[in-house]
Amino acid sequence: MLLKDVALALDAEILCCEELLDREVKTCFACDMVSEMLLHVQSNTLLITSLTNAHVLHAALVMDALAVVFVGGKRPDNTVIKNAEHSGLPLMTTKKHIFECCGLLYKEGLRGYEH
């Protein structure tokens, strides 16, 4: 599944790095705890979260996340968006909530990382 298909499935607004939406998503992980992100986000992982602070962006970058989807209509401040843009990390936001997002993407065939 490509990032642009994710955006379509979630009716998401792209916040930055629109030119990178041809990247392929291999796995997906959804959480609101940084410790869990560290353990479960790999390269090629799409991160779904409702946390929008700068720490989440940094954790996603440390773990080489493929992109981040913010749920529930949440959007990070402009500094976070600019940093993500600079680092080549696509961000998007959707009005849908976390359960709905996971369900829609699972239906499209996306799965979590198997340890």
Added chain:
Amino acid sequence: MLNNSFRFTPHITLEFKIEEKDFFIASESASRIKKTLQQLGIKQDIIKRTAIIIYEAAMNVAIHAIHGALKVYVDPEVISVVTEDVGPGIENVELAMKEGYSTAPQEIREMGFGAGMGLPNIKQCSDELVIDTKIGEGTTLKAKIYLNKNHE
């Protein structure tokens, strides 16, 4: 025994000061050390485990201590992550090692931290872990990751 993963690994020491509530130091230090380890050609799995240990250990110091330091030693056979802090110490280490147990304040939890996963994550990612703590004085944490050992 040598293998390809660390044939060029020299002895390197990296050091970061950690001030109280400086939460950005965790990602900054993890990210910088990750880059260094990548340049050395160290295996991806080991880099990931090291980055998690650094992130969690530095975050613990920033959340709980008054100030402290993070030191990372990279040797041909082992990576050692050491944090030393001046702070309250850990009252019950056994309890602190349990997943979900946290003494972090609410404001920290709202940021996505303090989930009680820090020390369990560090333990899970390291081959050896030693925590030395004195109430009212501070805590020293030493974690080792062996470069040629299969991690469970």
